[in-house]
Amino acid sequence: MKIFLVKLPIYIIDLIVISVALYYSLIRSNFPIHMLQLEGYDNDEYKTFLKNNKEKMNKLVYKLDKNQKTPIVWTDRAKRLLKKHKIINFIFFVIIVVISLLLFDITKSYVLSAFSTIVFSFLVYFFQYRILILTNMWAKPTEDKINMGFYNSAQAKIKKFKEERGLKVLGITGSFGKTSVKFISNTILSEGLRVKNTPSSFNTPMGLSKIINNELESNTDVFIAELGAKMPGEIHEVAELVQPDIGIITAIGPTHMHLFKTIENIQKTKYELIEDLPEDGIAIFNYDNDYVKPLADKTLKKTYRYGTRDFEKLDIYADEIKVNETGSEFMLHIKGVGEIKCETKLLGVHNISNILASATAAHVLGLSLEDIQRGIKKVEPVEHRLSLLPSTNGTIVIDDAFNSNPVGFRAALDVLREFKDHRKIIITPGMVELGDMEICENRKIGEAMADVLDFVILVGKKRTLPIYEGLKNKKFNEDNIYRVSSLAEATEVLAKISLPGDVLLFENDLPDNYNEE
Missing domain, CATH: 3.90.190.20 (Mur ligase, C-terminal domain)
Known part of the structure; x- marks a missing residue:
């Protein structure tokens, strides 16, 4: 009892200091959790963010901005991460209490013991963004297991719908243009087919798994999947999930170069979509793009080339192009089928290329020239894209x-x-x-x-x-x-x-x- 009374001031100081520090540490952790979420919960990407944003992270006070362009989303994963982060913080503060009491036992100094509690509590508060790396490492095996369950369920659902109901899957990838082509394809294909599209830039295994598991219905004729990647092998992972019958490569250029390093790596990664098509699958290429052209030329599967030049080499092309500040008009040609005049609200010649990609997929899936023409006229601009x-x-x-x-x-x-x-x-x-x-x-x-x-x-x-x-x-x-x-x-x-x-x-x-x- 006497020992307890002697240490009572230390217990009180530790309780007050650590309670305050824990409260503010968890508030402080919201910002780094948001940044980790934006980096796809990838510790390597998050560490790169920390390296490039030292001034932002070294502020004594930082908090979520109410005007964030992409506000934090408290998904189940984010909530699980926060829960584990609370436990990690609690462990650190328990260690601080132990250190404080040991110091008092050794020195019999209330001042030194209290000082150690304050200093170490401040360090835990200040380095929340670093402690989050440990939390994410602890959380990763659990998250991988959960994600694999969603992935396997979505994969099985796609396989079942393909075998039993004849579902076709259109896979779209590229350095840029893939989201635009996805939305354009949705509009055009809807002229004659029941289509399920993914929202915004849903192009990761978990984003696609969520849509497939929760929203893909049995009467769907075509599922359109945008396939994104930031490193080699990631297109394979998504393609194995959605099992595409038709693949489009929209364009290849220098994007995510800090990860891919070379254009050749980007070409190999995007071509994974074509490699994962079945033997009777159909590959569609933007033949105007210099980095896509050699991929088309080496492909042995059934291939369609689209573009606005080198017409003799193309299966589908546009000429007589007229663009102005309100949209565009052009003549659409499909070899062996015919031609038809089309008009669109979309701005710029590059959007005609995106339309050609979607028109090619529509032709492959059996739509007529007139169906395609009507769909093109209905296409609306994609948000934040001209x-x-x-x-x-x-x-x-x-x-x-x-x-x-x-x-x-x-x-x-x-x-x-x-x-x-x-x-x-x-x-x-x-x-x-x-x-x-x-x-x-x-x-x-x-x-x-x-x-x-x-x-x-x-x-x-x-x-x-x-x-x-x-x-x-x-x-x-x-x-x-x-x-x-x-x-x-x-x-x-x-x-x-x-x-x-x-x-x-x-x-x-x-x-x-x-x-x-």
């Missing part, structure tokens, strides 16, 4: 905020060129995830922008420096270049310079796990 937005001040706003790449960026500039009698303004943070090519490609895009734009607003002074240099290389008027630190500042500049009739392009929108440098 879509026109309503404006209250007379400006014309083009939203191309979805993850930009060199080809897509130039396509957006080509669309701007069609607004011939308008001043043209861009707001952009530049391009990311291009690896060693990032500085060079941003400098090149700056040079390309100089020939099209009247005003340039660059978000992130450090990251957009190569674009700024490219603009200067082309003698662009520096008075019309605005370098700001945030989208809020960009909006303020825009309010000062824009006039009714101006065309404003929002090109790329960095996700929350990137700094606006």
Whole structure:
């Protein structure tokens, strides 16, 4: 009893300090959990984020922003992770109490014991983002087991529907364009078939498993699956899940280069879709793309090539193309079938390429030229992909905020060129995830922008420096270049310079796990 009374002040101090520290540590952990979620719960990717965002993570106080572009989603996995993280924190604080009591036993100093509790509690609080790595390592085996259960269930369901009900699966991959082709295909195929599409950019095994398990119905004729990958082997994993009968490679270019390292690795990874098609499967290729063309030429399975040039080598193509600020029209040709004039609300020649991919799949699945024509006319722009937005001040706003790449960026500039009698303004943070090519490609895009734009607003002074240099290389008027630190500042500049009739392009929108440098 006497020992207890002697140590009572230590117990009280430890209880107060650790209770406060535990409470605020768990609040502090929400932000790193959000970043880990954005990195797909991948510890390696999360560590790269930490390395690139030291200033953000070393703040004494950081919290979730209510205006996050992609707010944290408290999925079952996130809740399980938080629960384990609470246990990890509790263990650390138990260790701190033990250290505090041992120090008191050795030194008989209340001050030293209390000081150790405060210091170690602060360290646990401060390094929540590092402790989360341990939590995620502990959680991974359980999550892998849960995920495999969902995966196996979805895989079995697809197999059953294919065998018993004749379900066809259309798989779509590519460095870019795959989400647009997915939504365009959904609209066109719906002219004659019952189609199930996946929302937004659902292209991972777990995202697709969720849709298959919860939403795929037995009367579906065609399931459209977008297949994403950030490293070799990931397309194989998704293809084994959805079991595609038809595969489309939309385009290949320098995206996720910090992971893939080379274009050749991207080509091999995207081609996994074609390798996983059955012997009687059908492969569809964008023959306009220089990195896709050799993949088409080496394929022994039934192959369709689409494009807007080299017509003699193509199975489906478009000519007599006319594009303007309200959409496009063109003549669609299907060899051995015929031709038909089509019109679309989509902006830009590159969207005609996306339409051709979907038209090819529709032809393969038995739709007539007239069905395809009607579907093309009904296609609506995909959100954040060169879509026109309503404006209250007379400006014309083009939203191309979805993850930009060199080809897509130039396509957006080509669309701007069609607004011939308008001043043209861009707001952009530049391009990311291009690896060693990032500085060079941003400098090149700056040079390309100089020939099209009247005003340039660059978000992130450090990251957009190569674009700024490219603009200067082309003698662009520096008075019309605005370098700001945030989208809020960009909006303020825009309010000062824009006039009714101006065309404003929002090109790329960095996700929350990137700094606006």
